[in-house]
Amino acid sequence: MKQMLARGAESVIYKIDQWGFPFVLKWRQEKPYLLKDIDSQLRRSRTSRECKMLTISRTLGVPTPAVYSVDLDNHTILMDFIAGTQFKQLAGQLSQSTLISLCHRFGRLIALLHAGDVVHGDPTTSNVIVDEKSRLWIVDFGLSEMNATIEMKGVDLHLIHRALETTHWDIQEDMLDATLEGYVDLLGNTAEPTLSRMNEIRERGRYH
Ligand SMILES: Nc1ncnc2c1ncn2[C@@H]1O[C@H](COP(=O)(O)OP(=O)(O)O)[C@@H](O)[C@H]1O
Ligand SMILES: [Mg+2]
Structure with missing residues (x-):
């Protein structure tokens, strides 16, 4: 089951129920007004950065959703759903x-x-x-x-x-x-x- 939770400035947030647990899939969408290559590069680097910094921040004691997987080609991150x-x-x-x-x-x-x-x-x-x-x-x-x-x-x-x-x-x-x-x-x-x-x-x- 996949349900859209939010649509931000640069991404779409889906709530997914898997194995009886709720997860969030954050997907950085294409931006039609940017050149394709630049856009893809930008989404890739922000996705990678977000994944890394969510984890680093947690080690500093800041509560952040745990990351389960990242897909740089599709610009998605699978993380904990925070109710x-x-x-x-x-x-x-x-x-x-x-x-x-x-x-x-x-x-x-x-x-x-x-x-x-x-x-x-x-x-x-x-x-x-x-x-x-x-x-x-x-x-x-x-x-x-x-x-x-x-x-x-x-x-x-x-x-x-x-x-x-x-x-x-x-x-x-x-x-x-x-x-x-x-x-x-x-x-x-x-x-x-x-x-x-x-x-x-x-x-x-x-x-x-
Ligand atoms: N892991 C999560 N659990 C629950 N809600 C979330 C989670 N991640 C994002 N959200 C909700 O979705 C909104 C948009 O997500 P965000 O990561 O801020 O994307 P954007 O970069 O598009 O602003 C957040 O303001 C929050 O309300
Ligand atoms: Mg936001």
């Missing part, structure tokens, strides 16, 4: 204290990645799944990178800032404060250079 709701969809319905606590944990997870010199690359609330026990899972690692510099980590935080202000306009400030608090909570003083880089990047953006 839950996109944080993006949930955020507006939560009590203030629950929202703050989830954002705090989101910030801690991003900090765990950064502590391991990994950046997520697309750290939006639609790439966070909240399960029934209120645990957070991070997905969508196709733009993730290793050996990250302060600049790359600053960009990651800047992307969080920007995503919050475009999707959660009425609660964005509380969400950002709590997320950054969680981030600093985990990293302590070592968060400082990345936070100032985030502000610098934001300032740069204002004048361009």
Whole structure:
């Protein structure tokens, strides 16, 4: 049984039931406006990157779906299905204290990645799944990178800032404060250079 779960900007997510267990098949579709060779190359490298970074991130302590197989020719990844709701969809319905606590944990997870010199690359609330026990899972690692510099980590935080202000306009400030608090909570003083880089990047953006 194959059921379409979501259609993102670059992929289609199917839920598959096999051997009595639910799995997710992520398929990167063709982009009609790109040259065929370039498109195929891009889908191949993002699929490979995602597969690798999902696993590396888990070893850093960040909950991610386990990967079972990857097919680079067909641009698919078979992984665990995470039962839950996109944080993006949930955020507006939560009590203030629950929202703050989830954002705090989101910030801690991003900090765990950064502590391991990994950046997520697309750290939006639609790439966070909240399960029934209120645990957070991070997905969508196709733009993730290793050996990250302060600049790359600053960009990651800047992307969080920007995503919050475009999707959660009425609660964005509380969400950002709590997320950054969680981030600093985990990293302590070592968060400082990345936070100032985030502000610098934001300032740069204002004048361009
Ligand atoms: N392993 C998974 N288990 C459950 N839901 C998932 C899983 N992976 C992705 N999803 C859902 O599908 C959506 C799109 O997946 P994502 O990997 O973010 O693709 P895209 O790159 O197209 O944004 C996610 O926001 C999430 O809601
Ligand atoms: Mg996504």
